[in-house]
Amino acid sequence: MMASVAALLLIMIVAIPSSAAQLPRGPYGGGETLGVAGGAVVAVLARERPPHCSVILLTDGTTSATTVFTELGRLRIPLGLATFEATGEDKNPNMTETRLSWMVDEVRRLRQVSGCVTLVVVSDDPAFLAASAQWSLKGRLLTWSNKLLAVTRRPLQDLRHLYTSFSMMNAMLIITNTLKDFFRCDIYIHLPYRPPEAQVVRVASWSTIRGLTLATHLPLFPEKFSKFAYGPSFVAVAMEYPSYVEGDPAWTPSQPLSFTGPVVRLLTLLANNFNFTYFLVRSRDGQWGTKKPDGSWTGMVGMVGRKEVDIGVGPFSLSGVRAEMVDYMTLFVDDALKIIGGLGRPEVDPWGFLLPLGPLVWTAILAALLVVPGMVLLLLFCFPRKAPQRDTWQRNDTFLYLRILLQQDFRPEPRGWERLVLGSWMVMTLVLTKSYAGNLMSMLAVRYIPQPYQSLRDVLDDPSATLMWPGGSISMQHVMAATTGTFREVREARTIGRVMWVKSTEYRKAMETLVAEGHHVLIVEENEGRSLRADVFSDTGQCDFYSSREHFFPSSMSMIGQKGHPLVPALTKSIKFVKQFGIFDYWMRSFKVNATRCLRPPSRITLNSSLAFTNVWGMFVVLAGGHASALSLLFLELLAARLVQTQNSSLNY
Structure with a gap:
């Protein structure tokens, strides 16, 4: 039904500055401005307006409805034509501001319903043109896909003040001239x-x-x-972010600030493609950007949002709170937080002699020591032999299978089926003991490297461990706002001094000092941790750190720009191509030469060295425990024999 409607006229009366209302109709003669420039407006809209876009007409009260129908009725506008007429009967500035704000809200709502609009502003008052352009920017009425067409008969020199707003919008200006025999519009x-x-x-x-x-x-x-014709210069804010942005080794304090890394390389590519230059600055407070309780912002996000800089290099994690302050470009990084801990010293497990056999094997051996002798005794009772032979077998059978398992000597006198049972047990014992001895010989040469913290729960459960969390990051803000779960426990741990906020410029120093000692862990993105470990390996030749198996707080990241600035969607298109063609991923892989050397440090190593007592004290514990048990049992046997002898003596008397 919408397609069958040629136009829909909606007239709303609102207030703007009184100078627009007091302007007489047709100050330059030749009828109304839209009547003179109607042909030009129709020609431009017919050529450039997409079929699915609606048209919003904004006038200052000098254009009649008849002219609107006459001039714009020639256009086929399936989604309708809305006309907003501004008058200035009310001279109260506060009321004017309120009504103008209300009009902006109505236009924005109509634009959101239409999806795509072309805003046509008709006025010969420079103040009205400036106000409409200013509110289009301030109220974010128009995205870059929407268009603004301003129509006036003022000369170009009277409209210099429109440059700032019109240059930042997808806007054109039509200036009409009434000549002797015809109308002309530039x-x-x-x-x-x-x-x-x-x-x-x-x-x-x-x-x-x-x-x-x-x-x-x-x-x-x-x-x-x-493509910028005049080669502007932009200000970009950046900070050290291992794996993405790092200090340039060739930079000296006498030179402008310089960084290297995949994201800086991406920014340089954009500068070459769009014909602009940039210079870098640091965040004054060394933070990425979080929202304070009073609504202000810190760090690089605050600098971009307050328009102190043009571009935030980052990359910045996507966040709904940050999106209220800045605009994100194409997301080109996916990452998640991980724990970076220091590898412990290689050590031998003192209870390693239990490891050659699994728990299930040990359980099966103990069960066999109980079941097999019991079954043999049961069969002897069911199939009795001569008394001497039976008595001899029963006396030796009690610990016979244990003696065989422990490789002790014995002199059995089995016959028939007893030989088959005993032979099967001996074969099983031979295979088991040889396998155990071989595995034990191999494992005694193994040194285990502790990697104790594999999750946030492991760190929280260790009262001696301290968390070092990225300060001024969106993850920090999420932790401070958490009311349930593990993140709430992290927030509570900060009140007792178990959580430290660290800056990205402090990560390397923190790893080489606090983390290396073993009681501190660093929380960083996975790519960032890989880069830090690669740097340590390049300097020392050793992999002294590990990353946890658990990852948490996944996020997507990109560069940021000023809210509503047309530079953001323009750069977004190019970044999308760089990401889709794999160029950025190639930069990430090739940035660190040793990026993969320490991805999976071994948890155990093999050495050829003599064993110390500290390596095998578990065996001596078992030996001492066995002797203590034997002495206790001997004492009980002597005591029992003494009691029996005393009782027999008393009965003889």
Whole structure:
């Protein structure tokens, strides 16, 4: 049904500055401005307006509804035409601001419903044009895919104040001239970052005789942010972020700040493609950016959001809270936090003599020592032999199978089926003992390297361990806001001094001192931890650190820009191509030459050295325990024999 409707007229009366309302109709003669420039507006919209976009007309009260229907009725607008007429009856500035804000909200709501709109502003008042452009930026009425077309009869020199706002929007300016026999309209665009001496670019003209004629190679509504004609210079904020951004080894304090790394390389590629230069600055407080209770922001996110800098290099983790302050570009990094801990000293497990056999094997041996002798005794009772032979077998059978297992001597006198049972047991014992001895010989040469912290729970359960968490990061803000679960326990651990906030510039020093000692662990992204361990290996030739098996707080990351700035969607397109073609991933893999050397440090090593008492004291514990048990049993036997002898003596008397 929408396709069958040619136009929908919606008139709303709101207030703007009174100068617009007091402007007389047609100050330059020749009728209303839209009536003069209607042909140019229709020609531009017919050429550039997508079929699925609606049109919003904003006038200052000098354009009648008849002119709107007459001029714009020639366009087929399936999604409708909405007209907002601004008047200035109310002279109260506060009421004017309130009504103008209300109008902006209504236009934004209509734009969100339409999806794609072209805003046409018709006025001969420079104040009205400036106010409409200012509120389009301030109220974020128009995204870059939406277009602004301003129509006026003011001369170009009276409209210099429109440059700042019009250059940041997908906007064009139509200036009409009433000549003797025909009407002519010149169409201008404001290129961004234009130096003062440069002129506004006239891209086309329209007249009642020749119609619409392009004046340059540029199309109508050109992509002004695809290639900068004047080579602007941007300010980018960055900080050391191992694996992504690192200090340039060739940098000296006398030179401008310089970094290297895959993300800086990406920024340099964008600068070459878009024809801009940049210089880097650091975050003043050394933080990435979190929101304070008073609503202000810290770190690099705060600098970008307050428009102190143009680009945040980062990369920054995607967050709904941060998205309120800045705009994200294409996400090109996926990462998650991991624990970096120091490897312990190689050591032999004193209870390693139990390891050659698994728990199930030990259980099966103990069960066999109980079941096999019991079955043999049961069979002897069921199939009795001569008394001497039976008595001899029963006396020796009690510990016979244990003696065989322990490789002690014995002199059995079995016959028949007893030989088969005993032979099977001896074969099983021979295979078992030989396997145990071989495995034990191998394992005594193994040194175990402790890696105790594999999850946050392991760290929290160890009261001597201290967590070092990235300060000023979105993960830190999430921890401080947690009310349940493991992160709440981390927040509570901070109150007792078990959590430290560290900056990204302090990671390397913290690893080589506190983490290496074994009682501190560092929480970093997986790629960041890989880069730190690669740097340590390059300097020392050793893998002294490990990363946990558990990863948590996964995130996607990208660079950031100012909220609503058209530079963000322009750079986003190029970053998307760099990511999709695998270029950035190649930069990540090739940035660190030793990035994969310490990914999986061994948890055990083999040495050829003599065993110390500290390595095998578990065997002596078993020996001492066995002797203590034997002495206790001997004492009980002597005591029992003494009691029996005493009892027999008393009975004889």
